[in-house]
Amino acid sequence: MIKGIIGKVAVGDMQPVRSMGVINLSRESFYKGSVACPDDALSKALAMQSEGADLIDIGAVSTAPGSPTVDEAEERERLIPALRQILDNLSIDVSIDTQRASIAAEALSLGAACINDVSGLHDPMMAKTVADYDGSLIIMASDRVPGDLLGLDQIIPLLGERVRAAVRSGVSLHKITLDPGVGRWIPEKTTEHDLAILDGYRRMRSLGRPYLAALSRKTFIGATLKLQDPFDRLGGTLAATAVAVYLGAHIVRTHDVSASLETIRMAQAIRGRPASAECDEINVEVLGYLGQGEDIAETFKRTGVDERGMGILAKKSSFRILSVQGLSSMEALVIKQEMLARGGDAAIPKLALRCDEQPKEVLIFGTLSQISGLVKNLRGQPFRLPQVASCINDVLGRIDGPERYR
Numbered sequence: 001m002i003k004g005i006i007g008k009v010a011v012g013d014m015q016p017v018r019s020m021g022v023i024n025l026s027r028e029s030f031y032k033g034s035v036a037c038p039d040d041a042l043s044k045a046l047a048m049q050s051e052g053a054d055l056i057d058i059g060a061v062s063t064a065p066g067s068p069t070v071d072e073a074e075e076r077e078r079l080i081p082a083l084r085q086i087l088d089n090l091s092i093d094v095s096i097d098t099q100r101a102s103i104a105a106e107a108l109s110l111g112a113a114c115i116n117d118v119s120g121l122h123d124p125m126m127a128k129t130v131a132d133y134d135g136s137l138i139i140m141a142s143d144r145v146p147g148d149l150l151g152l153d154q155i156i157p158l159l160g161e162r163v164r165a166a167v168r169s170g171v172s173l174h175k176i177t178l179d180p181g182v183g184r185w186i187p188e189k190t191t192e193h194d195l196a197i198l199d200g201y202r203r204m205r206s207l208g209r210p211y212l213a214a215l216s217r218k219t220f221i222g223a224t225l226k227l228q229d230p231f232d233r234l235g236g237t238l239a240a241t242a243v244a245v246y247l248g249a250h251i252v253r254t255h256d257v258s259a260s261l262e263t264i265r266m267a268q269a270i271r272g273r274p275a276s277a278e279c280d281e282i283n284v285e286v287l288g289y290l291g292q293g294e295d296i297a298e299t300f301k302r303t304g305v306d307e308r309g310m311g312i313l314a315k316k317s318s319f320r321i322l323s324v325q326g327l328s329s330m331e332a333l334v335i336k337q338e339m340l341a342r343g344g345d346a347a348i349p350k351l352a353l354r355c356d357e358q359p360k361e362v363l364i365f366g367t368l369s370q371i372s373g374l375v376k377n378l379r380g381q382p383f384r385l386p387q388v389a390s391c392i393n394d395v396l397g398r399i400d401g402p403e404r405y406r
Contacts, residue, residue: 001276001285002250004174004210006136007093007113009054011177011210011250017268019260020055020095020253021048022216025078026062026070041082042089049092051258055114055251056090058083059097063118063146065184075103080110087111095138099146101125108133118146118181121162131170138212139166140179147185150193152200155180159207177251178211180204184219194220198240201247205287212251213244234259242267272404277395280384282326284391286399287363291318315369320396322364322371324388329355331383332362338377344370364392371396 003012011018023044024035036044045056060078061070070078075098086094087110095114096107101123104115108130115130117123120142130137139162141155142148149155159178167173180201182194204211215221221236222228234256241252241260245267254260276285293314300310324335329352339346344366352360364371371392378389398404 001274001283002205002208002210004177004250006055006095006138006175006177006251009093013250013274015250017245017249017264018054018251019052019257019264020057020212020251021045021051021053021257022253022255023048023056023058024062025058025060025082026067029062029064036082038078038082042085045086045090045094048257049090052261053092053257055093055095056086057095057097057116057253058086059116061098063185065186072100072102075100076106079103080106083107083110083112095136099123099126101129104135105129105133108135114138116140116179118142118179120146120158121165127166127169127171130166131172134172134175136175136177137166137171138177138179139163140214141181142185145186147181147183147189149181150189152180152197152203155197156203156206163207163209173209176209178204178207178209179214179253180211182213182215182218182220191220191223194218195224198243198247201244201249205248210250211248212253213241213249214253215240215244216253216255238263246271269405275395275398275401275404277391277398279391279394280387281359282324282384282388282391284388284395285323285325286320286395287323288321289319289399291368292400293318293368312369315372316367318368320364320366320368320371322392322395323361324364324392325359325361327360327362327388328383329353329357329360331385331388332360334381334383334385335362335364335374335378335388338374339364339366339370342366342370342373344374368396 001013023041027035029035060075093113095116096112097116098104099119114136116138117126118140120140121127141159163176180197182197216237217230217233221233225236227233242263245264252264274285296314296317297310332348332352336346336348347363349360375389375393378385
């Protein structure tokens with residue numbers, strides 16, 4: 001189960017998808033509808049708060065391709081006066097979009113709750129600065145320059161490394177949120193790259209941290225729909241937002257708070273909650289699945305498979321990945337051996353081999369037939385393994401059950 005926090009706002013699987021309103025203090029921004037001069041920033045922030053925004057994200061430097069360089073003094077001059085006004089009058093938390101640790105330190109000292117770093121911690125002092133103020137941190141996937149990774153096969157391992165680096169610098173893990181970096185950040189990143197990243201958004205769950213959708217009015221939407229002017233891209237933005245939320249996004253960063261809320265709520269209702277169950281301090285969650293017995297049986301009928309073998313074949317062609325948390329080392333080892341005996345497997349922490357006393361997470365992967373055999377055999381095992389068996393059996397039944405949508 002993914003859980004996190006930005007400022008005072010809880011984010012994650014069991015929370016409503018949060019909306020983050022965007023205010024740009026940079027006149028170079030690609031979408032002029034989001035630009036506010038210092039005198040207008042407060043009224044824009046208050047309007048977004050009244051529309052239902054959970055957070056406000058303020059930036060003073062445009063990262064759009066071709067934007068002019070803004071030095072640190074100008075970024076500070078644009079940002080700090082407006083930030084002071086907003087913090088004095090807003091009741092929701094404020095995030096600061098900056099790549100400079102010095103700017104982050106000043107903003108956090110004034111009361112900003114979060115730093116949104118699109119450079120992926122390019123400034124070597126950024127993570128430590130956030131940690132010093134016990135702030136929240138959004139890390140966007142970037143290597144040399146913002147948004148320069150072209151696909152999830154690059155994005156996911158880099159973000160994993162950056163999370164670990166931030167934690168080593170003292171940032172609390174539960175305060176880290178991730179952004180895969182959709183957008184035409186570099187010329188080599190095409191519309192097709194962005195569409196592929198969005199199509200694979202659910203893969204971000206492998207990182208175990210909340211992740212956001214920063215899609216609002218971006219170039220890939222305009223290119224797909226042949227809409228050159230960002231002002232015309234609201235409909236495409238809402239469609240892309242619905243897809244991102246359905247695929248698991250926990251936060252939507254948007255220029256259009258009011259227009260996005262119904263889209264967010266509907267998409268989250270359709271995706272439901274993760275299939276999970278808890279018993280006796282043990283939590284079981286379905287991380288992934290492929291194949292449902294009834295569907296496969298119909299495919300077998302269509303292809304002329306002998307009906308006498310359909311039930312067995314359906315279980316053998318349905319694959320499941322489960323996370324079981326809270327196990328002892330001995331319980332983890334028993335599950336590993338039971339899955340190996342059935343031709344499946346289980347990933348266990350290396351500390352379990354040393355009988356470490358800390359609770360363990362085990363990843364079980366195999367066919368439904370193999371996992372059903374595991375459940376049957378665990379019922380006669382010692383420790384809490386009979387309870388684990390019941391919990392696994394329960395969670396398997398929740399994949400398509402109505403409980404996930406209540």
